[in-house]
Amino acid sequence: MPRPNERDSAISEVISAVLMVAITVIIAAIIASLIFGLAWIPGFAANPVTAERAGSAITFTNHGGGGIEELQEIRCWINGTTPGVDHYVILGTAPGSTAVNANASASDDWVIVVGTFHDGTVQILLDRQI
Numbered sequence: 001m002p003r004p005n006e007r008d009s010a011i012s013e014v015i016s017a018v019l020m021v022a023i024t025v026i027i028a029a030i031i032a033s034l035i036f037g038l039a040w041i042p043g044f045a046a047n048p049v050t051a052e053r054a055g056s057a058i059t060f061t062n063h064g065g066g067g068i069e070e071l072q073e074i075r076c077w078i079n080g081t082t083p084g085v086d087h088y089v090i091l092g093t094a095p096g097s098t099a100v101n102a103n104a105s106a107s108d109d110w111v112i113v114v115g116t117f118h119d120g121t122v123q124i125l126l127d128r129q130i
Helices: 005-035
Strands: 048-054 057-062 071-078 088-091 100-101 111-119 124-128
Touching: 048 071, 048 111, 057 071, 057 088, 057 111, 071 100, 088 100, 100 111
Parallel strands: none
Antiparallel strands: 048 057, 057 100, 071 088, 071 111, 111 124
């Protein structure tokens, strides 16, 4: 069997070193993007506000979390957010706050919970039929 010369064996060592450095850099970039990509953005992964029906009343509850404390105001609407319609209640921004809206019909109402941040931006926190 022919003996490889020293020049051929050096090439494979250089290539393996370059590949190891490239793999290390790629892994470091993936870990860094995961760690530094976790900054809080105004948005809620879970439902911080829930709505429960009891007859013609709907009780809204603030469960907190996800930066909901950064909100200035939380309005809970039943069957629309029309500017002339005042069928909403204000829910406190502190976790555990509750508000009851007694303007619900017998069944199949649509509830919309809208949060307003201190900078004036608005986000829907809950939008579903109950």
